[in-house]
Amino acid sequence: MTQLPTRTEKKLGLVIDLDTCVGCHACVISCKGWNTENYGAPLSDQDPYGADPSGTFLNRVHSYEVQPEQGDAQLIHFPKSCLHCEDAPCVTVCPTGASYKRVEDGIVLVNESDCIGCGLCAWACPYGAREMDQAEGAMKKCTLCVDRIYNENLPEVDREPACVRTCPSNARHFGDLGDPNSDVSKLVAERGGMDLMPEQGTKPVNQYLPPRLKDRLAQDAEQIDILAPFLEPVATEAKGFLNWLDKTLEKL
Amino acid sequence: MHPAPSVIFFSTFSGLGFGLMIFLGLGMPATTGFNAFIFFTIAYLLAVGGLISSTFHLGHPERALKAFTQWRSSWLSREAWCAVAALILMAVYGAGLVFFDQRWIIIGLLGALASLATVFTTSMIYGQLKTIPRWNSPLTPANFISLCIAGGALMAGQTTAAIILLAIAGVIQVATWLRGDTAFAQSTTDMATATGLGSIGTVRAFEPPHTGTNYLLREFVHEIGRKHAQKLRIIAISLMAILPIVFLLLPFNHFMALFAVVAHIGGVLTARWLFFAEAEHVVGLYYGKR
Numbered sequence: 001m002t003q004l005p006t007r008t009e010k011k012l013g014l015v016i017d018l019d020t021c022v023g024c025h026a027c028v029i030s031c032k033g034w035n036t037e038n039y040g041a042p043l044s045d046q047d048p049y050g051a052d053p054s055g056t057f058l059n060r061v062h063s064y065e066v067q068p069e070q071g072d073a074q075l076i077h078f079p080k081s082c083l084h085c086e087d088a089p090c091v092t093v094c095p096t097g098a099s100y101k102r103v104e105d106g107i108v109l110v111n112e113s114d115c116i117g118c119g120l121c122a123w124a125c126p127y128g129a130r131e132m133d134q135a136e137g138a139m140k141k142c143t144l145c146v147d148r149i150y151n152e153n154l155p156e157v158d159r160e161p162a163c164v165r166t167c168p169s170n171a172r173h174f175g176d177l178g179d180p181n182s183d184v185s186k187l188v189a190e191r192g193g194m195d196l197m198p199e200q201g202t203k204p205v206n207q208y209l210p211p212r213l214k215d216r217l218a219q220d221a222e223q224i225d226i227l228a229p230f231l232e233p234v235a236t237e238a239k240g241f242l243n244w245l246d247k248t249l250e251k252l
Numbered sequence: 253m254h255p256a257p258s259v260i261f262f263s264t265f266s267g268l269g270f271g272l273m274i275f276l277g278l279g280m281p282a283t284t285g286f287n288a289f290i291f292f293t294i295a296y297l298l299a300v301g302g303l304i305s306s307t308f309h310l311g312h313p314e315r316a317l318k319a320f321t322q323w324r325s326s327w328l329s330r331e332a333w334c335a336v337a338a339l340i341l342m343a344v345y346g347a348g349l350v351f352f353d354q355r356w357i358i359i360g361l362l363g364a365l366a367s368l369a370t371v372f373t374t375s376m377i378y379g380q381l382k383t384i385p386r387w388n389s390p391l392t393p394a395n396f397i398s399l400c401i402a403g404g405a406l407m408a409g410q411t412t413a414a415i416i417l418l419a420i421a422g423v424i425q426v427a428t429w430l431r432g433d434t435a436f437a438q439s440t441t442d443m444a445t446a447t448g449l450g451s452i453g454t455v456r457a458f459e460p461p462h463t464g465t466n467y468l469l470r471e472f473v474h475e476i477g478r479k480h481a482q483k484l485r486i487i488a489i490s491l492m493a494i495l496p497i498v499f500l501l502l503p504f505n506h507f508m509a510l511f512a513v514v515a516h517i518g519g520v521l522t523a524r525w526l527f528f529a530e531a532e533h534v535v536g537l538y539y540g541k542r
Contacts, residue, residue, distance in 0.1 A: 060461035068453035095328035096318035117311015128535035137311025
């Protein structure tokens with residue numbers, strides 16, 4: 001049913017820390033790996049070793065340069081996947097009921113055997129979170145690794161989305177954003193988590209933590225030399241044999 | 253947006269076909285027998301041909317019947333219902349006219365209403381999308397419906413009505429373009445809100461996620477042909493409204509009417525191509541392409 005539930009019991013989602021993401025793309029690769037081998041149709045590639053490769057990815061990492069009015073520009077790596085919106089426009093436009101939002105945990109999923117591949121849900125998503133698989137002809141999207149997080153065949157430590165599990169800089173966090181006492185909700189409150197494109201009215205569940213201030217070299221130029229005094233030459237005047245050698249060589 | 257030929261042909265020809273059905277349903281012209289058969293055949297070829305062409309862009313057309321299930325929320329599903337209702341009602345009404353020399357007025361009116369509703373639901377598929385500010389306006393349904401009715405009047409040989417309706421459609425078309433040109437800026441969605449980084453400073457796309465292209469760029473970040481947009485608009489409005497009006501104002505003959513129809517179709521096809529090619533999806537912001 002493509003009508004959205006009035007409320008969901010949980011709001012499972014991701015918190016992505018733009019301060020610590022190093023842009024290594026490990027989450028992209030682990031996502032592609034897990035989701036190619038598990039739930040639904042594989043994520044196909046077209047011409048992967050040729051001149052014009054492209055393929056289906058559920059998670060991609062952009063990089064942005066942000067130039068403040070004063071000071072140096074910051075480089076910010078920006079992973080983007082489905083935000084599992086509370087008011088998901090991709091779900092309501094679906095004509096077949098293939099797209100739906102789960103009442104129990106708020107995950108937005110596609111039932112691939114019902115998808116006619118019209119692409120309208122991808123048109124309705126402002127974030128580019130849905131991609132039509134060119135080999136399958138059906139819509140693919142982030143499942144929040146629904147086949148990992150409840151999977152009792154996996155060790156408990158692995159019961160989180162593949163992107164979160166693999167992130168080497170701990171820039172990705174997974175949890176219930178509907179519970180104000182969860183670790184992710186506390187993190188969002190503490191760091192001022194934000195919605196992407198709030199004016200689109202999608203009410204995204206996933207939150208982004210803004211980067212902290214950094215790279216202030218230009219404004220604080222004198223601060224650079226905090227250790228410089230310790231590096232001053234200690235022996236300004238040579239003595240003894242070296243002094244004689246120095247003077248002798250000067251005279252030559 | 254990628255201007256997919258299947259969708260451009262679908263919306264142009266089915267719009268024209270359903271427009272003709274509206275007039276046939278209203279009894280304009282009030283034909284019966286063989287004449288009616290010709291009119292209904294043309295209307296069905298246009299409408300059904302357009303609908304079939306629209307299935308070419310589906311990944312799984314064999315599952316198309318499932319698209320009837322979600323009429324509560326989905327305009328695409330509502331379009332499917334309206335189209336089938338219109339085609340069935342008009343088939344019954346047409347059979348009465350062609351084979352029994354009977355005009356079942358109620359069925360004709362219902363068929364005209366369903367035909368109008370089909371074009372409205374088609375236009376709302378585009379008009380509902382907040383992600384494409386150029387489309388997200390009541391002018392989108394106004395544009396589709398005015399063209400559908402004007403084209404229908406032209407096809408149905410309603411000369412006086414066609415002249416007035418073509419003029420109205422032309423005005424709405426120009427208004428749609430002018431409003432569309434500022435829509436993206438007025439939507440307040442920009443790279444600052446897309447990344448949430450606007451509070452730090454000016455955001456610039458530094459590196460895309462991959463060296464090649466992808467589905468999103470192919471589907472939503474079409475930039476080819478924009479430089480000719482103004483010329484194409486002049487061509488579109490001339491062919492769609494101005495030339496047909498001139499042809500219709502000349503003393504009536506069937507060739508002039510044919511020229512008017514051909515020019516109108518060419519103009520609507522051009523305008524529909526621009527409708528897609530000029531539409532900018534907000535996802536392009538993530539790629540620094542807006």
